Amino acid sequence: MDVKxxxxxxxxxxxxxxxxxxxxxxxxxxxxPELEEDIALSNVGLDLLGQAQSLLNYAGELGxxxxxxxxxxxxxxxxxxxxxxxxxQPNGNYANTIARQFFxxxxxxYFLQGLKNSQDEFLKGFAEKSIKEVAYHLRHSSKWVIIxxxxxxxxxxxxxxxxxxxxxxxxxxxxxxxxxxxxxxxNILPNLDEVKSNYQTKISEVLxxxxxxxxxxxxxxxxxxxxxxTENLGYMLTEMQYLVRTYPDANWD
Amino acid sequence: MDENxxxxxxxxxxxxxxxxxxxxxxxxxxxxTLIRQISQHxxxxxxxxxxxxxxxxxxxxxxxxMILLAKIQDEAGxxxxxxxxxxxxxxxxxxxxxxxxxxxxxYSSIFNYPTLTWADIGAVGWLVDGxxxxxxxxxxxASYGPYARAMVRICKEESFHQRQGFEIxxxxxxxxxxxxxMAQDALNRWWWPSLMMFGPTxxxxxxxxxSMKWKIKRKSNDELRQDFIDRTVQQAEAIGLTVxxxxxxxxxxxxxxxxxxxxxxxxxxxxxxxGPCNQERLSARQEAYNKGSWVREAAxxxxxxKQVSKAA
Numbered sequence: 389m390d391v392k393x394x395x396x397x398x399x400x401x402x403x404x405x406x407x408x409x410x411x412x413x414x415x416x417x418x419x420x421p422e423l424e425e426d427i428a429l430s431n432v433g434l435d436l437l438g439q440a441q442s443l444l445n446y447a448g449e450l451g452x453x454x455x456x457x458x459x460x461x462x463x464x465x466x467x468x469x470x471x472x473x474x475x476x477q478p479n480g481n482y483a484n485t486i487a488r489q490f491f492x493x494x495x496x497x498y499f500l501q502g503l504k505n506s507q508d509e510f511l512k513g514f515a516e517k518s519i520k521e522v523a524y525h526l527r528h529s530s531k532w533v534i535i536x537x538x539x540x541x542x543x544x545x546x547x548x549x550x551x552x553x554x555x556x557x558x559x560x561x562x563x564x565x566x567x568x569x570x571x572x573x574x575n576i577l578p579n580l581d582e583v584k585s586n587y588q589t590k591i592s593e594v595l596x597x598x599x600x601x602x603x604x605x606x607x608x609x610x611x612x613x614x615x616x617x618t619e620n621l622g623y624m625l626t627e628m629q630y631l632v633r634t635y636p637d638a639n640w641d
Numbered sequence: 642m643d644e645n646x647x648x649x650x651x652x653x654x655x656x657x658x659x660x661x662x663x664x665x666x667x668x669x670x671x672x673x674t675l676i677r678q679i680s681q682h683x684x685x686x687x688x689x690x691x692x693x694x695x696x697x698x699x700x701x702x703x704x705x706x707m708i709l710l711a712k713i714q715d716e717a718g719x720x721x722x723x724x725x726x727x728x729x730x731x732x733x734x735x736x737x738x739x740x741x742x743x744x745x746x747x748y749s750s751i752f753n754y755p756t757l758t759w760a761d762i763g764a765v766g767w768l769v770d771g772x773x774x775x776x777x778x779x780x781x782x783a784s785y786g787p788y789a790r791a792m793v794r795i796c797k798e799e800s801f802h803q804r805q806g807f808e809i810x811x812x813x814x815x816x817x818x819x820x821x822x823m824a825q826d827a828l829n830r831w832w833w834p835s836l837m838m839f840g841p842t843x844x845x846x847x848x849x850x851x852s853m854k855w856k857i858k859r860k861s862n863d864e865l866r867q868d869f870i871d872r873t874v875q876q877a878e879a880i881g882l883t884v885x886x887x888x889x890x891x892x893x894x895x896x897x898x899x900x901x902x903x904x905x906x907x908x909x910x911x912x913x914x915x916g917p918c919n920q921e922r923l924s925a926r927q928e929a930y931n932k933g934s935w936v937r938e939a940a941x942x943x944x945x946x947k948q949v950s951k952a953a
Contacts, residue, residue, distance in 0.1 A: 411698065414710055418694035419925065421933025423687065423717050430714040434707060441703045458702045482936050538946065539939025546935070624698075631701040631759055638820050640701035640759075641812045 391574050394567035395508065396450035397470070398577065400460070401567075401613060403443030404471035407461055409492060410436035411624055412479055421482055428528055432489070435521040439514075446510055462632040466622045467615040474557035476612075476621045480550070483536055483543070487550035490529040491591070495561045497526045498586040502578020511576065530594045537598025544599070551595070552603050559608025562587075655856050660786035663729040671855055674848070675785055676730050678857065680737045683723035684748035686716045687741075688922050692756040693765060701759060708805050709762065715798045722794065726787040742927050749773075750908065751838050753916030760813050760820075760827035766806015768828075768835040771873060774799050775865045776839070784856040807876065814880040821881075828877065829885045836900075837908045839866040845905075870898050 413433035420426035444457035474492060479485045500522055503515035536547035562584045564572070571577040595602055611617065631640065647666055654661070661667055690713050697713070700706035724734040740746035751769050756762060777799060781792040813824035840846055840862040852858040860868075870889075877884050888901035910916070 407703075414694075414697040414706070417697055417710065417713055418690035419929040419932075421929070421936035423721050425933075425936070426690075426717045427714055427721075430710055430717070434710055434714070437703060437707050437710070441707075444703075458704075461703055462701070482933070535943040536936075536939050539943040540935070542935050543939030543942075627698050630699050635817065635819060638817050639812075640705060641808075 389566055389570045391570060391576070392450055394570040395576065396447050397565070397567035398571055399443045399447035399450065401470045403440050403447055403457070403460070404469050405475050405492075406436040406440035406443065408469070408471040408621070408624065409475040409489075410434075410440060411628060412475065412477075412485075412488075415479055416485065429485075432525050432528065435518075435525065439518050439521075442514055446514075458632075462629050466617060466625055469617065469621060469625070470613050470615060471617075471621075472557070472560050473609055473612040473618055474554065474560065476618060476624060477554060477557060478620055480553075481546060482532075483546035483550040484553065486529055486532045486536065487547060487554045489525070490533050490594070491554060491558045492561075493522060493526040493529045494587050494590050494594075495558075495583070497522045498583045498590070499578065501586075502583055505575075506577065507575040530590075533594055533600070534598045537595070537600045547598070548600055551600060552605075555603040555605055556607055556609050560610050560612055563610065563613065565613055652854075655784045658856075660789065661784050662786045670851070671785075671857075672730050674852065674855075674857065675788065676727050676732045679723055679727040679730070679788055680732065680740070681747050681749070683720050683727065683737065684741045684746055685752065686720040686723060688748045688752045688926060689769075690716050691922055691925050692752055692754070692918075693762060695756050696759060696762045699759070700762075705809070712766070712802050712805065715802070719795050719798070722791045726791045729787045730785075738930070742923070742930055744914075744923060747912070749838060750911045750916060751834050752922060753911050753919045754831070754834055755918050757830075758823050758827060760810065760823040761831070763806050763809030763813060763824065764827035764831040766802050766804075767810050767876070768806070768831045768873065769838070770799055770802040770806055772835045772838045772869050774803055775869050779859050779865065780857075782856075782859060810882070811880045814882055824880075825882055828882050832885050833903065833907075834911075836866055836870070836903055837905075839863075839869070841905065841908075867897050870900055874898055 410433045413429055413436070416429055417426065417433070420429060440461070441457045444460045448455040448457060448460055472492075474488060477484075477488055497519065500515045500519040503511055504519065506512040506515060533547060536543040538544070562580050564580055568577060568580070572579060592602065631638075648668060651661075651666065651668060651671075661671075693709060693713050693716075697706065697709055700709050724737060727737060728734060737746065741748065751772075756765065774796065777792050777796050781789055781796055783789045783792065810824050810827070813820040815821075843849065843861045843863045846862055849858060849861060853861070874884055874889065886901045888899065890899050892899045911919070914920075
């Protein structure tokens with residue numbers, strides 16, 4: 389696989405992750421557990437939306453068909469989306485949302501840390517800007533994991549269940565595809581084993597402070613990067629793409 | 642000191658345009674009026690998030706989605722500042738929120754109307770935020786210091802909200818025939834309720850005189866409404882939309898638009914709880930509050946544990 393093709397795939401993969409997760413976050417807007425939290429979570433959603441826009445525009449440029457981020461977000465079908473299964477999982481209760489966010493933020497943070505050394509100028513700049521945002525995301529979600537774990541019996545139980553439920557979707561983040569390995573060889577993407585090792589250290593620390601058990605399950609679901617999603621994604625896209633699909637010739641600006 | 646002398650001094654101070662600050666003496670009625678008004682405003686910001694969030698997951702471009710999310714986030718922030726300014730008057734945020742959830746406290750009736758199409762998101766920004774700004778600009782000069790200062794900050798953000806709303810409507814009005822129809826339909830539905838946002842006519846607004854005397858308000862409901870109409874009619878014309886009022890006509894002599902009769906029966910029905918979405922809005926707030934209670938309790942319990950371990 390040539391580097392340009394691989395880069396396009398990578399930009400789509402990570403752009404889709406940010407897009408889909410930000411969409412889930414917007415579903416909370418106006419319905420959060422308190423106003424301060426509505427504001428904090430919206431911040432995370434806004435950052436991810438901005439990142440999705442950058443990466444999808446980049447994927448569009450690399451694709452050479454004149455597509456921009458909106459074309460890719462609003463006019464692709466469910467089998468063409470390459471986001472992780474993790475990020476499309478429904479919001480559930482606030483512990484489910486926080487657990488999903490925590491695992492993704494931890495991965496995202498250490499991934500971007502490695503990406504800051506990328507040989508690709510765009511991705512290097514993207515990582516330098518985004519890591520400041522994601523450092524905040526990680527502080528926010530790990531704070532809540534600890535509060536829930538070490539808060540009341542009820543919150544402890546809810547976050548432990550949430551961690552167990554989402555666990556099987558956390559393996560996919562570390563899969564090395566053909567595109568990934570092409571880019572890693574070209575020093576464009578970080579070594580995923582190193583990212584994983586930092587990730588494991590961090591989640592062990594946070595879960596220990598939260599007095600939570602690390603799940604023992606070793607089975608990991610996969611498929612998102614190849615467009616094989618859970619049933620959740622189709623409904624999300626139906627909603628997200630409704631206007632653009634209903635009025636295909638209209639411009640929404 | 643004699644209550645009458647205090648009152649006289651208070652009025653002198655207000656007349657001299659010196660701001661009233663939290664620890665200053667103030668008439669009990671002034672305090673109560675402000676708590677009621679500020680908390681209603683805070684509730685309106687919070688409830689007002691709902692009709693807009695209704696379109697967040699269907700926003701038709703990434704840019705629009707970001708702008709809308711940022712705008713709703715601002716509103717949550719406005720709610721927070723306003724609850725804080727009510728607290729400077731001795732109110733408690735928790736009590737105020739409970740009054741909202743029990744249905745005892747009011748919020749702006751406009752948010753009891755549904756956002757049915759994407760164009761409604763434009764109309765809410767253009768008309769609803771546009772009407773709110775008329776009122777809020779006036780309130781930046783309110784006699785109560787913390788309220789006036791909160792308003793300065795809020796107004797800056799509101800003017801961005803109004804602009805983005807107008808931009809959405811203008812974009813639709815210049816779009817495909819279907820988009821233009823969507824924009825006109827939204828204007829038709831939001832125009833009259835927006836005019837009602839300024840409250841009853843002056844001869845029907847018993848509390849206004851005292852608020853004017855104490856310089857909480859500086860313009861009457863009818864004056865503000867007229868300013869809004871004069872400004873907005875021209876904006877509608879500029880983008881080729883028709884304001885749904887057959888009696889609307891420029892009055893050269895007065896230098897203002899004459900306009901038709903507002904349906905005040907509708908206004909009072911919505912206030913009584915019979916608007917299209919009163920129940921939905923209140924139950925959405927109640928549900929968020931109830932579902933969030935274990936989260937807030939966890940945060941409290943955790944903070945208490947940390948306090949103990951720090952003290953030890």
